[in-house]
Amino acid sequence: MRILVIEDEQKVARALQEGLKAESYEVVVAHTGEEGFYLVNTQPFDLIVLDRMLPGRDGIEILTTLRKRGLETPVLVLTARDAIEDRVLGLDSGADDYLVKPFAFPELLARIRVLLRRGKTDQKTRFKIADLEMDVVARTTVRGGHALDLTPREFDLLEYLFRNQGNAVSREMLVRDVWKEGARHTPLDNVIDVHIARLRRKIDDGFEQKVLHTLRGIGFVLKQEDK
Numbered sequence: 001m002r003i004l005v006i007e008d009e010q011k012v013a014r015a016l017q018e019g020l021k022a023e024s025y026e027v028v029v030a031h032t033g034e035e036g037f038y039l040v041n042t043q044p045f046d047l048i049v050l051d052r053m054l055p056g057r058d059g060i061e062i063l064t065t066l067r068k069r070g071l072e073t074p075v076l077v078l079t080a081r082d083a084i085e086d087r088v089l090g091l092d093s094g095a096d097d098y099l100v101k102p103f104a105f106p107e108l109l110a111r112i113r114v115l116l117r118r119g120k121t122d123q124k125t126r127f128k129i130a131d132l133e134m135d136v137v138a139r140t141t142v143r144g145g146h147a148l149d150l151t152p153r154e155f156d157l158l159e160y161l162f163r164n165q166g167n168a169v170s171r172e173m174l175v176r177d178v179w180k181e182g183a184r185h186t187p188l189d190n191v192i193d194v195h196i197a198r199l200r201r202k203i204d205d206g207f208e209q210k211v212l213h214t215l216r217g218i219g220f221v222l223k224q225e226d227k
């Protein structure tokens with residue numbers, strides 16, 4: 001499980017990182033709102049621990065923007081503010097839970113476990129963009145009312161792109177999360193490019209609205225073109 005901690009207080013961030021790693025979570029730390037916002041939009045995370053008060057982008061501003069973009073990743077907001085109106089603002093802005101500083105680390109872990117379980121239960125099994133539809137449970141993909149014949153790898157690749165819809169997906173992310181290669185002993189860029197090309201032909205060829213795009217020097221993104 002990958003957790004993003006967005007916390008500007010160095011001691012708090014370090015304590016969270018060490019404590020969560022000790023519980024076998026993979027932890028990435030951002031010390032500013034801008035850095036955290038960038039990471040959320042370029043990497044997949046199972047949960048975000050977000051400080052309410054941050055330099056640059058405020059935590060609530062980040063949360064509101066992410067929810068408007070359709071991000072469904074569970075978010076636990078940390079704050080030094082204990083007023084009811086502050087909690088209401090955080091929850092109304094899209095927070096899944098709210099924890100007031102100072103807090104006991106075991107309580108934080110318990111709340112994280114609850115959110116991760118909830119995330120698994122609520123994980124989407126159907127996706128749609130333009131007239132391209134995917135049913136993860138039935139393992140079917142349809143475009144324009146016609147079933148597409150995808151290989152297992154192509155299906156997994158498209159599902160991953162759907163789960164990161166609108167966000168850039170790098171080759172490194174695909175190696176780690178789709179090909180399940182922890183270390184790149186052998187470069188897979190050509191293999192990935194071949195699969196992307198085959199998938200693009202199946203889901204985009206013959207359709208006016210293209211949904212799979214290459215981002216030069218970055219990777220790929222599944223999104224609907226602006227008309």
